Amino acid sequence: MRPNFPIREDYNDALDSVLLILDVYLIEPKDFAKGLLNDKQYNSSLNALDLYALGQYAFKNKYYKDAHNWLYLTCVYFMNAEEAQINYYKVLGLHEMDLSQIYAMNLLKITPFKCEILNDLPFVAIYHDIISDREIEELKRIAVPTIKRSTVYDYAKETNVPVNYRTSNSVFLNNNDSYVVDILRQRVSDMTHLNVFANSSDQLQVMNYGLGGYFRSHFDFFGKDMTNVQQGGATVFPPLRITNFPKKGSALIFSNLDNNISPDPSTLHAGCPVLFGSKWAATKWIYSSEQMFRKPCLPPNQLKAYDTQVIDFVHQILGL
Template sequence: METKWMIILLSTCWSFCVAANEFYSSTDHMTQLIDIKREFTKSLHEHTEALESEADLLRRALNALEDNFDDSPRDPEKFISNPLAAFQLVRKLSQVGAVARELAEGRRAKDTLENLKSTAQTLPSAGDVEGVVMALVRLQEMYRLDPRNISLFSETNHNIMLDPDETFHIGVISSLNQRFQYAVLWMEETLRKLSEGEEAAVTKEEVIYQLALFSHQLAVIQLPYGQEAAESDLFQSELYTRIIESIKTRDWTAKYIPHSTDKTYEALCTGKRFMMMPQRERKLVCRYRTGRGNPLMIFKEEVEWDEPTILRYHDFLSEGEIDTIKSLARPKLSRAKVIDPVSGKKVSAATRVSKSAWFSEHEDPVITRVNQRIAAVTGLDLETAEELQVANYGIGGQYEPHYDSKLTNDSDFQLRGGRIATVLIYMSDVDIGGATVFPDVGAALQPKRGTAVLWFNLLRNGNEDARTLHAACPVFVGSKWVANKWIRTHGQEFRRKCSTVRSD
């Protein structure tokens, strides 16, 4: 047990130390791992062949020393005075010495080792493994999944089945992140696989030990202490039975809730629309407008409906523009961050799992055209607007409920004002999950490639519109690409009339 997990810890620590990338927070970067695996496998093969060549050279040198040579002559001085014996001995030792020096300098495997080191720098880290596991846990929380049916949601599962060592690893990482209810479920799945005879390095005893610890953490069972613990056998059948029965009888479904206490957010992400009451739905109308370009479909509410306006424009971006923006963004993507409310610094957080890139007004003609189009549909001045942000969500990528207008320690507030409006552009479809939801309104917008969404974060009186609370649901199947523009208040004084009324 110790040897196996020591190897795992050392290998993951080594990869963590040398890895320069974080893959799990962008599905686009995750796809690069397929090529990285192929290149690393090639490098490993080449270095293995070089080492085998060295080993073969050593074996031949050793055979040369041992074959047809008297190691213990009765008269060494007389033996070595024979010029043929002297020549043979000196020649053999000289050849072996040259081999030894060559191997010591590492010339034969030096190039392949350097190549191996170079490709190893691109491998994912232990942090990526943890990131993917916690993405699985988020999906379990949101979509009510247990280990046995988590693959059923995807039609592109490719017949992937986890072995007991892999399910055990997920359980361990879940427990280290204080998600004991999921750790227990994954350990139970590991135990089931082992009971069915699947081969693994992990043993049933190790799994039972972990289950006992988790169950104790969750107060499912009470483990013995002190002298009682010293005299007890953890793996005795009675304790084993107690653990398994406690797992089977516990209502784990009660634990399948997201960290956010807003149940509407969860309901909208899972496709439930119970917050959209009939009287609200009747006031939601659909209007078509045809301009010089593609037709625009605008969803908005009647004036008397006291809700924020959410406008959606179809075919906002062309296929060519989307491909260009993605190509520009890929080399610039880095982990998206949030502002720490205490320090005011930008930090990575589990509440926002994605990578993003920023583009200035004239960085590319396509970016310029997109900004001009945003100005046209919003009627707002973009002089003080923030740069266009492009984001790609990661495995289970999400952005928990938040307000765009609420920025802690906003250094630009005095210069540009608050975020008066948000324009969100979808640059991909998402098979399952990934919707933009507004819990207070009860609306869920499923990503549609080329579509743009506009809403105002501030009321006409300048106050924050509390109804614009929104979130990006976890992506289950698919890759979610978006671009967004945050427009500031300064410069909009004559473009959006002020009002003293409390609502729009």
């Protein structure tokens, strides 16, 4: 009977078929694992070993999004959803480099993104060599003629006003101001896997911080470094104990909302004063309301429980 036993080719074909079925019929991995196919329940299910096999196979074949889903589901079978969301890659023996490949899954097959993850929840990462010197000079060229003192929104006055705790110059650029602006819009979408269109994000903002320029603790989403700064100018996340010094061509990405679209106080951050040199940066804020299909909400029982010490620490910094 030995010739009739399944061989490695049969095993791979079966895994390929499962991934294909889910993709064609839009079946969620958690439903497939329970034997629920398009609202019809079958007397069959997958165990944790089956889920792990699918995840490893997907990862090996560079189906990183599928790998993420199956490996995370494997952890859910072993622990509660909160622990799984935080520890799934550690439990399965994945290194940070493996996780970086999952987050860097994109259309750039020839030159994939260089992703360095600084924190998993909330997600904070640096993408290296995202913008070229030529693109940087083009952004500076079109920004300089109209750049002016940065402002913040004053809710009492219902208008933007200059303040002494944000000492920089800035300008918003339209996609039609230069081909580079539209290229960067698409690049941001590839990195974040989010919709980055006119109704789902702000315009690209180019900023310049001179000597002593800084921005005190605040909340927002995305930024690119366009220069190296000799001294100072770091972006710091006090609650997360993260410090990121400017590096020309890199992008710092973080999500300031949890999976229930609630503000995450641990993403409080600040731009430290420039001690020597000049800091050029570009930022892109992405709206959550337009991401319902890219980043759907999770039910409350799957959310990360907030650390009350982090919240107290943030309130102390803000004087609340």
